[in-house]
Amino acid sequence: MITITLEVNDVSRRVQVEPRRLLADVLREQFGLSGVHIGCAQGACGCCTVHVEGTPRLSCLTFAVQCDGKAIKTIESVGGSKAEHMLQTAFRTEHGLQCGYCTPGFIMTLMPFVEQMTGERRMPDEAEIREAMSGNICRCTGYHGIVAAVRKAIADSLEDTERP
Amino acid sequence: MKPTAFEYHRPDTLERALSLLAQFGDDGRPIAGGQSLVPMMNLRLARPLHLVDINGLALCDIDQQDNVVRIGALVRHETHLRDPLIARHFPALVEGVRAIGHPTIRRNGTLGGSLAHCDPTAELPLLCMLHDGAIVVASSNGERRIAATDFFEGAYMTALEAGEMIVAAELPVPGGAHAGAFEEMAERKGDFAIAAAGVVLGHENGRITGAKVACSGAAQAPMRARPVEQALNGADLASPGAAAVIAGFLETMDPPGDHAASAPYRRALIGELIDRAMTKACRRALEAS
Numbered sequence: 001m002i003t004i005t006l007e008v009n010d011v012s013r014r015v016q017v018e019p020r021r022l023l024a025d026v027l028r029e030q031f032g033l034s035g036v037h038i039g040c041a042q043g044a045c046g047c048c049t050v051h052v053e054g055t056p057r058l059s060c061l062t063f064a065v066q067c068d069g070k071a072i073k074t075i076e077s078v079g080g081s082k083a084e085h086m087l088q089t090a091f092r093t094e095h096g097l098q099c100g101y102c103t104p105g106f107i108m109t110l111m112p113f114v115e116q117m118t119g120e121r122r123m124p125d126e127a128e129i130r131e132a133m134s135g136n137i138c139r140c141t142g143y144h145g146i147v148a149a150v151r152k153a154i155a156d157s158l159e160d161t162e163r164p
Numbered sequence: 165m166k167p168t169a170f171e172y173h174r175p176d177t178l179e180r181a182l183s184l185l186a187q188f189g190d191d192g193r194p195i196a197g198g199q200s201l202v203p204m205m206n207l208r209l210a211r212p213l214h215l216v217d218i219n220g221l222a223l224c225d226i227d228q229q230d231n232v233v234r235i236g237a238l239v240r241h242e243t244h245l246r247d248p249l250i251a252r253h254f255p256a257l258v259e260g261v262r263a264i265g266h267p268t269i270r271r272n273g274t275l276g277g278s279l280a281h282c283d284p285t286a287e288l289p290l291l292c293m294l295h296d297g298a299i300v301v302a303s304s305n306g307e308r309r310i311a312a313t314d315f316f317e318g319a320y321m322t323a324l325e326a327g328e329m330i331v332a333a334e335l336p337v338p339g340g341a342h343a344g345a346f347e348e349m350a351e352r353k354g355d356f357a358i359a360a361a362g363v364v365l366g367h368e369n370g371r372i373t374g375a376k377v378a379c380s381g382a383a384q385a386p387m388r389a390r391p392v393e394q395a396l397n398g399a400d401l402a403s404p405g406a407a408a409v410i411a412g413f414l415e416t417m418d419p420p421g422d423h424a425a426s427a428p429y430r431r432a433l434i435g436e437l438i439d440r441a442m443t444k445a446c447r448r449a450l451e452a453s
């Protein structure tokens with residue numbers, strides 16, 4: 001067992017972990033963050049995406065010990081208890097989710113993309129949006145609604161940041 | 165709990181990392197981005213007893229010394245896409261790296277990890293071979309340079325020995341005007357390719373002065389297409405006309421057939437990808453001159 005400190009969703013906590021424990025399992029079991037979903041545990045589905053020091057990373061391909069002293073954000077930190085982040089709202093109105101299993105991964109992967117596009121003040125084309133979400137697999141809703149949700153979130157935040 | 169138990173080490177200097185690797189020999193393994201190693205550990209295809217986390221080492225730079233660009237082992241795939249030295253000297257590399265996996269994989273995976281993992285159709289081994297690269301390898305006994313053509317020995321097999329790790333790749337800077345292109349075919353974009361091809365052309369006054377052609381998918385490791393290179397030297401950029409030589413080169417191959425592609429399909433595909441990359445590189449050369 002090794003003692004490490006993780007800053008998860010702005011709260012620092014010391015936990016004891018075996019080196020072989022995956023970050024995904026530690027977040028779910030020791031931090032109770034069940035929004036971190038595990039799909040394939042091989043990097044292929046994107047379900048378990050979290051942010052480590054602000055960068056999207058697959059928590060099933062990361063050992064918790066590697067994150068000692070680092071800041072981690074999970075879906076639980078996004079949009080408050082009513083899930084009101086622009087991207088979450090857009091997923092709801094554009095039918096971007098159905099069973100919801102893949103949704104936390106999609107949101108964590110796509111948030112920096114939406115922010116980047118808003119920063120550059122441009123609407124990406126369809127191919128760019130599909131490339132941005134290509135590491136995430138959805139097996140029930142399909143991708144059209146998700147592409148529409150990304151477009152809406154970017155349009156909304158462009159409009160929002162235009163207001164004086 | 166998926167992987168088997170191991171001890172975790174996080175050295176903060178190269179010397180310390182090398183001494184740990186020397187001490188553990190075959191029981192130890194570096195971990196960089198973890199994008200290939202951790203899936204294998206989760207499937208228990210890899211069961212290292214010691215993991216040496218090299219992410220704290222200063223191996224993240226891309227710089228030029230004389231006529232060589234040195235790319236540190238910890239340079240993330242994505243960083244290649246934004247680097248001005250790479251953009252200027254190795255456009256085929258930029259195009260190839262764009263085809264690796266997905267954004268999250270490209271943000272975390274490293275050059276050294278890809279070269280050491282040595283998937284038969286991974287882009288970076290092919291691109292190092294295409295650019296006449298050398299792999300710089302270190303151990304507690306010192307450093308050695310291995311030509312990319314000798315480094316990749318087969319599927320998941322390299323010239324690395326126990327206790328050694330990759331510290332950088334070195335690519336010679338092309339002299340004069342040059343153009344490059346990369347093409348691949350994967351079942352879905354971002355998947356490992358079925359086959360791939362890269363072309364670099366030096367050119368002057370509308371003629372090819374030196375051609376480099378490499379492909380993957382034909383064998384367990386990428387290879388240079390020397391007969392095609394020879395046929396292209398001196399050819400007209402507007403009509404390089406290497407069809408017969410490419411066909412002859414394909415005849416010398418004995419590609420594997422599997423669920424993804426039969427051997428004849430793979431052979432035809434490699435020919436098509438070489439042709440497309442060559443045509444694109446010629447067009448780019450003409451547009452630039």
Ligand SMILES: Cc1cc2nc3c(=O)[nH]c(=O)nc-3n(C[C@H](O)[C@H](O)[C@H](O)COP(=O)(O)OP(=O)(O)OC[C@H]3O[C@@H](n4cnc5c(N)ncnc54)[C@H](O)[C@@H]3O)c2cc1C
Pocket residue numbers: 042043044045193194195196197198199200201202203218237263264265266269272273274275276277278280281283285286287288324328329330331354355356357
């Ligand atoms: C869904 C998915 C899709 C992918 N698609 C592609 C693709 O299309 N093309 C492609 O090329 N790759 C692809 N990859 C693999 C990805 O590029 C990896 O990042 C890369 O192969 C390994 O780099 P890494 O830094 O993650 O290495 P790690 O996983 O950390 O290590 C891989 C191996 O290299 C060894 N190693 C690491 N660094 C060094 C070093 N400096 N010296 C010696 N040994 C070292 C490790 O011990 C291990 O054996 C994909 C991965 C995933 C999960």
